[in-house]
Structure formats: C-alpha cells, structure tokens
Amino acid sequence: MNGGHDLGGKQGLGPIDPEPETQEPVFHEEWERRVFALTLATGMLGHWNIDQSRHARERQHPADYLHHSYYENWLVGVEKLLTESGLLDKDAHSHGLRIPDPPAAGKIMSSGGPTAMDADKPPAFRVGDSVRLGKIHIQTHTRAPSYAQGSTGKVVTHHGCHVFPDRNAQGNHVGEHLYSVRFRAEELWGCDAEKFDVLIDLWEPYLQALDET
C-alpha cells in the first residue's frame, strides 16, 4: 500500500531541521522508551514478523500517520498487533507462553533475525541488466516505493535470496531474489532534477526485464 508512509519524493513537508548530533538524546520522553521496549519485548513472543509490524504502522489514515510522532506510530502499531493477533486476550501463565527473561532477550537482540534464504530457482537478472520497476498498486504491504514504480534502472548488485516482505506480511515466509537497482535522477524526476543516482533494493517479483534493443 502507498499510504502516508510511502514518502519518497513527496513535497511540501518542510525543512529537516536536525537537532545537533552532540545534543540529541536517544529518547526524548519516558513514554517513548516504554513504547520502544514494549514493541521489542512483545515482538519477541513470535506472534508477528517484522513486515507485519511495519504494515501495522502503515495501516492508518495518511493524515494520522503524518501527524503522529515516530513513536506514536509505533504505539498505534503495537496496539493493533496485540489485539489482532489475539495476544492481548491471553494470559501468559494459563496459555503456557514463554516470556523472554533478560538473558534470553539479550540473546535475541544480539543474534537478530537474518532474512537470507536458500534459493529454489536461479536469479532472473544479472548485474548490468536493465529492468523496470513495475506498478505495484496493491492494498497490502509492499516495499516497492511508489516514486520509482514504472521507472527503469540497472541492476548493480544481486544480494541472493531474501524473505519477500509482500508475502511475509501475509504470514508466508518465502524467499525471492533481491537486487540493488540504480535509477538516474532524471528518470525518476525529469531532466530538471539535480544530477544523482538513487539505489533501491528490489525483489525479483517487482521487476520486469527490458529489451536491450
């Protein structure tokens, strides 16, 4: 879905106004700390994956998404995940849920969750191939940003096979080949744009082969 989160190239959002690096705290409010920790801790129970978690934050009215602060969007997301997954109706003890203690949580945080998978087919594209990012106008989760849809670029890296977010957000843990694709600024924004390149990580199902001739 191309909701309020799909921001690449949007205009009218104002200056960046960065806080000086040496003065910026990790969290600005106590509730932000709590939302961050609650999101990670409940995520460790394995009732949803990272793409479902991202999609839960995206599934809001775009005006709300943009109006909310960052951790407010996290709060909206974790509330949704807890209710939709039914986890909030459960009691850890009577449902026999194993709740990570600090050492178990430490292990989860330091090992992470790699997304590389074994490929069940060879890659369709090679480095140097010209490809077009297709139109992915779906209501469900996708990582094909709308600003580059329909544009043509060149494959610069093949990263192997990785969990495909569009299916993972539906609870299907399947892999697809992943590539970094380079787009010229003028292809994305027209000839009056600054001269630069944008590199986007895109999965094979998003991409179409282009005839070189």
Place this chain on the structure above:
Amino acid sequence: MPHDHSLDHDQDHTDLPSDLELRVKALESLLLEKGLVNPDTLNTIIDTYENRVGPRNGVHVVAKAWTDPKFKAALMNDPTAAVASLGYTGRQGEHLNVVENTAQVHNLVVCTLCSCYPWTVLGLPPVWYKSAPYRSRAVSEPRAVLQEFGTELDAGVCVRVWDSTSEMRYLVLPLRPQGTEHWSEQQLQQLVSRNSMIGVEPARSPEAVENTSS
C-alpha cells in the same frame, strides 16, 4: 482508539500526564498484569539501546578501516562478518553493506518507507532521519538536503542515495580527512561523527577537533 491530537502535541509544562503517556502506561500495566512482558526485560532492552549499542560502534569500524588495510579489505569484501569480528552483531545489522565515499563519489542513506538504519553500528536513528522531510527529500533533492546540514559538495561529485527498502543496512565509510596521515586509530575516532556515517556530513576536520579540545 480515538484520541485528541491537540493534546498529544501540546508542549505545555504542567505535571499532568498527557493522553499519550496514559495510553502507554495503560498498555504496559495490562501486559504486565497478563504476564506477557517481563519488567526486567523491558529495562534490559532500554539499557541496550540507550547505553550499549550506539554510533561509537560505527566510529570504531570506520577508524579501523582508515588505519588497517587488511580490515578495510575484509570490510569491503564481507561487511557483516568484518563488523561481527569487532563484536557488533544483532538486530537491524544482520546484512550490512558498506558504501565508501571517495573524492568522486558521495553516498547518502535514507529509508523512504520507514526508518531502516544499521542499529548494530549506529544505534537507534535520530529524529530527523525518521522524519517526513528527510524521508521525502533525500531521494529527490539530495544536494539541497545536504546543504541543510551545512554540506556543500563540488559540482563534479557523483551523489548516490541508498533507499533502504530491504533488510540490507547501509553504513557510509566517510572520506578520511586530509592532514591526518600520522594520526592513530584512537585519534581518528574523534573525527567520525554519526552523521558522517549516514552521509549527511563529511567526517570532522582535524582543525574542528583541535578547536573544541583547546
């Protein structure tokens, strides 16, 4: 859950908790009551990302790459393994890519769709990195964005913007400042800012560091 937006964003200096604070407290209480979170685990998570994992990890990586050619080669060849060899592993750093700035190429990292960021080497992202203005503009007018950070690039420098749409996480290896040929790894660490590893600024100049320490 309906709520009044105006209350959430009020910067009023009263002692009353905001709707938002109450909502978070209510959620935490409910989860604790049902035994769905361990209170000590919450503190461990906060301590990890507030005090243990942060840009100093990336500073170590960059200063070592500037001074140790073998490490630099390993870092460019297999970034995830090279960074793990320094002890930095975990969430949001499972698949690292290092993009090197040179006299001809300047790299800049963004996540237009959310806030993807290499936690293992940089910690949690700053507010501006997660903000709508940065996420919208980094891919459409990067030089204008760099100027807002006080960064001016020569017209001939090729700008590459990396939109972190997958679980690949990007770390910029900044250009080593001139006049630091005889500096040790330890000394060079002072020149590596978090912002230089996102690509919005160059590394600090030796003069800038000397001025602040004198």
